Amino acid sequence: MNLRINGTDYTVADGSGRLLVYTLRDELGLTGTKIGCAAGFCGSCTVMVEGVARRACLTPLAEVEGKAITTIEGLAGRAEDGSVLLHPVQQAFVDAQVPQCGWCMSGQIMTAAAYLSQNPTPTEEELVAAMAENYCRCGCYHRIRRAVVAAASQSAQVDSKGAV
Amino acid sequence: MSDKTAKAPENAAGQPTGRSRWRLTRRGFLIGAGIVAGGVALGYTYGVPWVRLQVAGVFDGAEGPPGSFPKEPWAWFEVLPDSRIRLYLMKVEMGQGVHTALAQVAAEELGIGWSDLDVAQASTERDMGDSLMTSGSSSVTGVFEPLLAAAATFRSMLAGEAASLLGVSADQVVVAGRSFADSADASRSVDFYTVATSRAEWEVPQEAAPLKRWQEYSVIGQSLPRVDIPAKVTGQAIYGMDARMEGMKYGAVVRPPTLVALPKSFQAGQAGEVEGVIQVVIADDFAGVVAESRAAAQAAVARIDATWEEGHRWQQAELEQLVTVGESDGVVIQEVGDVSRWLGDGATLTAEYRTPLAVHTPLEAQAALADVQPDRVRVWCSTQGQGFVRGQVAKAIGVDEKIVEILPTYVGGGYGRKAGWEVAIEAARLSQAAGVPVHVGWTRAEEMRYGYFRPLTHHLLSGRVEKDGTLVAIEHRQASGDVAFDFLPPFMSAVMGADFGAYRGATIRYDVPNKRTVAYRRDMPLRTGWWRALGLLPNSFAVESFVDELAHAAGMDPLVFRLRNLGDEGDSGRLKRVLQAAAELGEWDKPAPSGRARGIAATIDVGTPVAMVAEVSVDAGSGKVRVHKIAAAMDCGLVVNPDGAIAQVEGNVMWGVGSALIEELVVEDGQIVATNFDRYPLLTIQDAPEVAVVLVDSGDGKPRGVGEPPLGPVVPAIANAIFALTGQRIRQLPMNEARVKAALA
Numbered sequence: 039m040n041l042r043i044n045g046t047d048y049t050v051a052d053g054s055g056r057l058l059v060y061t062l063r064d065e066l067g068l069t070g071t072k073i074g075c076a077a078g079f080c081g082s083c084t085v086m087v088e089g090v091a092r093r094a095c096l097t098p099l100a101e102v103e104g105k106a107i108t109t110i111e112g113l114a115g116r117a118e119d120g121s122v123l124l125h126p127v128q129q130a131f132v133d134a135q136v137p138q139c140g141w142c143m144s145g146q147i148m149t150a151a152a153y154l155s156q157n158p159t160p161t162e163e164e165l166v167a168a169m170a171e172n173y174c175r176c177g178c179y180h181r182i183r184r185a186v187v188a189a190a191s192q193s194a195q196v197d198s199k200g201a202v
Numbered sequence: 203m204s205d206k207t208a209k210a211p212e213n214a215a216g217q218p219t220g221r222s223r224w225r226l227t228r229r230g231f232l233i234g235a236g237i238v239a240g241g242v243a244l245g246y247t248y249g250v251p252w253v254r255l256q257v258a259g260v261f262d263g264a265e266g267p268p269g270s271f272p273k274e275p276w277a278w279f280e281v282l283p284d285s286r287i288r289l290y291l292m293k294v295e296m297g298q299g300v301h302t303a304l305a306q307v308a309a310e311e312l313g314i315g316w317s318d319l320d321v322a323q324a325s326t327e328r329d330m331g332d333s334l335m336t337s338g339s340s341s342v343t344g345v346f347e348p349l350l351a352a353a354a355t356f357r358s359m360l361a362g363e364a365a366s367l368l369g370v371s372a373d374q375v376v377v378a379g380r381s382f383a384d385s386a387d388a389s390r391s392v393d394f395y396t397v398a399t400s401r402a403e404w405e406v407p408q409e410a411a412p413l414k415r416w417q418e419y420s421v422i423g424q425s426l427p428r429v430d431i432p433a434k435v436t437g438q439a440i441y442g443m444d445a446r447m448e449g450m451k452y453g454a455v456v457r458p459p460t461l462v463a464l465p466k467s468f469q470a471g472q473a474g475e476v477e478g479v480i481q482v483v484i485a486d487d488f489a490g491v492v493a494e495s496r497a498a499a500q501a502a503v504a505r506i507d508a509t510w511e512e513g514h515r516w517q518q519a520e521l522e523q524l525v526t527v528g529e530s531d532g533v534v535i536q537e538v539g540d541v542s543r544w545l546g547d548g549a550t551l552t553a554e555y556r557t558p559l560a561v562h563t564p565l566e567a568q569a570a571l572a573d574v575q576p577d578r579v580r581v582w583c584s585t586q587g588q589g590f591v592r593g594q595v596a597k598a599i600g601v602d603e604k605i606v607e608i609l610p611t612y613v614g615g616g617y618g619r620k621a622g623w624e625v626a627i628e629a630a631r632l633s634q635a636a637g638v639p640v641h642v643g644w645t646r647a648e649e650m651r652y653g654y655f656r657p658l659t660h661h662l663l664s665g666r667v668e669k670d671g672t673l674v675a676i677e678h679r680q681a682s683g684d685v686a687f688d689f690l691p692p693f694m695s696a697v698m699g700a701d702f703g704a705y706r707g708a709t710i711r712y713d714v715p716n717k718r719t720v721a722y723r724r725d726m727p728l729r730t731g732w733w734r735a736l737g738l739l740p741n742s743f744a745v746e747s748f749v750d751e752l753a754h755a756a757g758m759d760p761l762v763f764r765l766r767n768l769g770d771e772g773d774s775g776r777l778k779r780v781l782q783a784a785a786e787l788g789e790w791d792k793p794a795p796s797g798r799a800r801g802i803a804a805t806i807d808v809g810t811p812v813a814m815v816a817e818v819s820v821d822a823g824s825g826k827v828r829v830h831k832i833a834a835a836m837d838c839g840l841v842v843n844p845d846g847a848i849a850q851v852e853g854n855v856m857w858g859v860g861s862a863l864i865e866e867l868v869v870e871d872g873q874i875v876a877t878n879f880d881r882y883p884l885l886t887i888q889d890a891p892e893v894a895v896v897l898v899d900s901g902d903g904k905p906r907g908v909g910e911p912p913l914g915p916v917v918p919a920i921a922n923a924i925f926a927l928t929g930q931r932i933r934q935l936p937m938n939e940a941r942v943k944a945a946l947a
Contacts, residue, residue: 070437
């Protein structure tokens, strides 16, 4: 079967019941998507499917065949000179020096990026609610809040420019 | 600056490269002495009770054993072909920012540009001394001076060689980018790599090069951005769970049905029939499966026929009964004055506190990739103690330790839990049996049930205070399961009697003329062990809550009371200053917003005093406590990276809030109930407080521990705020909705 991940087509063995998180990590070597609880509680494995946040640990391959899957490895863009251009959420996490151990961070970033693409002008309460199902055991919550608020204010600017 | 550990395992990060031309001409001395060994030797000479008190004094609140570090610069540094200098570190990066902080220390004395320095995780192949453990808030404090000396010596050796290549005197060469230049003629220069490769042998100067005075530091003290963060926001950072290599397979291991079960027999049963199974591995004490996928390995393990001696089915209430202070079996770990003269009938107050079992549950579960070959064993794993892992793996698979290499990856949450070695042994045993590289990654259920835990604790406190607020006597008797002993040679427990990890933070730090602390060791029917700050959290909860009770009993403001009972000198003065700084930051002298109240607490751990003011509200209907703000003041001395130190305070606050309000691991019918976060939820961003931090520097140029001390005041500050708001003293953790609601009823 065919999976479209970060704009690249991958052919994987048939077996539609397999879970996306293991296919990404163990079959395709895309270990940027992490695994935390394998039951949908912690959010470490969050990816985007057609721009919407999904828990890869609860997602059978059959549900994403032929759909656009984005993982943390595919979130950043490229500048004209070929250098990596971080997504505004990634940049905000760097600016606020958010990660400690970093294991949950792919999921945090994908959750925030997906949410801001749906709702570019959220209130802080809405943002915090959107992040409320992503655990961080190191306790970077203080900085996650700071970073997602900063990323939202940037996405709001982009959105208002787009509207003009 | 990039961190090459992200490329492991393929590039075998940490191995000395073949290009290196450094050769030893003289063995350097390993510096630093083990406090443990010294204390124990004294014990047999002077008698056990005396030494127990001395050893307790060393372990409680003081800095831990420094370990030993290499003096030879080439153990630490390598000049890369592009003339960047690579720093090898034995300390692992688990989010505490140690790779960045230690790079700053090296850069300070190397005198090179920040972007010209590269950091790499050393594997055990590299001779980095005996301190192959990352724990105890000791990474910066322990490595600081040896690394400064090594960096200064390395620079002076290279500069001397550059001077002779340029034909000038040593004091005439200056660093210019990745080269040394002639200060009289900048067009004449020689790059670091050319200098480093110009000789086959180097003589290490007998005396270390002179070091800067701390007042002259320019790199140390800056909030430089963390070197590991770019890889962590782009998914490039490699952890033990991510370790991959050609031809690797996946392993899973049979687990016991109860806390105390012992295996009677294992038989392959139907396990081999699961599609994708490569080998079913059966031993007397171990059974597992190697398969093409994790799913197949886990499905097959469930089909192995295992019979068990299940043993007693422990219940929660029995564990609490077990961990209870006794009458005569305690070990005195602090004795000042004579408490018996003042307490008993003369006590103003007595109180009893309890804390529950808890689990670290790092979001990256235990993970290791082992490749066991006849003449070479390599294990990539998420570990805080690669030195211990090497020895344990060698023993478990029956090979010489010399052929075993442990390659630490980034650690996806340590908190003491990654100081174990079980998963590395499991991967190695399966790899040895199947003849292929095997990755074992624990499931969340395994992480919840089969590691080691924060023990239950029980505390009895008694104190006497005069009407003017002068403390006369305090006694703290505490019972706990082990914290350190499970990881140490058995003679340690025989000599010490009580576990120094369990009583960390238990002693009374106020200037009380009569004080006594007694520790009761309790043998629990499950493994208990290393935890962030060890016993600091439970002990601080009990002691600093009780001190608050004494303040209220004397009718005094809890801050004024604490200040009154602390002197101005030494640690007392430092505690006093952080209390004052936290009070100012937390607006202690102003009324709290409507419906809220504040509590204060202060502790000192590994030489670092920390004070916090917590601002809370309580929903009277549900009993839910909300921590709105924590204002923290910490005196960790000379700070290498202030933003990194602040991040550690923030992380400790969140850990403490979760422990204070939510976390409790429950045992029922012989087994831990939780298998995932539904039965062991963690703090979320919605319940996370705002955190403000001020760093107070006592100004002696000495760095002190940061990773754990801020955990001390969090829980009691919250408990004290709940009392200030509701008049109810909660003496058992967690202060969850049910418990608070019951207290308010």
